[in-house]
Amino acid sequence: MWQRAQKRWSALVAAPRSRIALQMRAHLGEDHWQAFVRHAENKWKTQFLRAFEPSTHVLACAGPIGGGPCPYQFSIYTHSIAAESQLQYLHLDHTHDLSNVCAVWRQAVPQFPQSWHEDIDGDRLCHMLFGVRATERGEPPCLYFRCGEARGGLYRGRRFCHASSAHFAQAITIDAIIR
Numbered sequence: 001m002w003q004r005a006q007k008r009w010s011a012l013v014a015a016p017r018s019r020i021a022l023q024m025r026a027h028l029g030e031d032h033w034q035a036f037v038r039h040a041e042n043k044w045k046t047q048f049l050r051a052f053e054p055s056t057h058v059l060a061c062a063g064p065i066g067g068g069p070c071p072y073q074f075s076i077y078t079h080s081i082a083a084e085s086q087l088q089y090l091h092l093d094h095t096h097d098l099s100n101v102c103a104v105w106r107q108a109v110p111q112f113p114q115s116w117h118e119d120i121d122g123d124r125l126c127h128m129l130f131g132v133r134a135t136e137r138g139e140p141p142c143l144y145f146r147c148g149e150a151r152g153g154l155y156r157g158r159r160f161c162h163a164s165s166a167h168f169a170q171a172i173t174i175d176a177i178i179r
Helices: 002-014 019-028 030-043 045-050 083-089 098-108 122-130 164-170
Strands: 058-060 075-077 090-094 143-147
Touching (some): 002 030, 002 045, 019 030, 019 098, 030 122, 045 122, 075 083, 083 090
């Protein structure tokens, strides 16, 4: 599980062509991008990785983004032999569309900023990007495990709890991250 968690972290933020890097690196500039990655690695990475190894040893689908339980009661016992292969059906899903969060971030932070978090609440932004648990301020997690289609479409046509279009109802505005 730890390797899969590391790969997901890298694909989200740490890799040179990660999902966030493709949207933010050029806008922030290389120095501020690297500062952001260091901040994310130091403050957010551990809790993100630990989400893949819960104390219960069970990763469970949180149900559809709109609410309700998972109709399949999908879960993975992390210590089972099949856990690694089953993980392909469990997405770590953002409540807020990642592209929307990055677009709002680009709008809030000036071109050629003084820092990656100039004029914004950096902790709030990072919670939207990496928050797998509730904050001390009582904000709910922004990432949840949801069952979903695996690459290759083995169960094409089946309705999973992870639905890409569901995020658009959860769009944020600049007010969500400015100070």
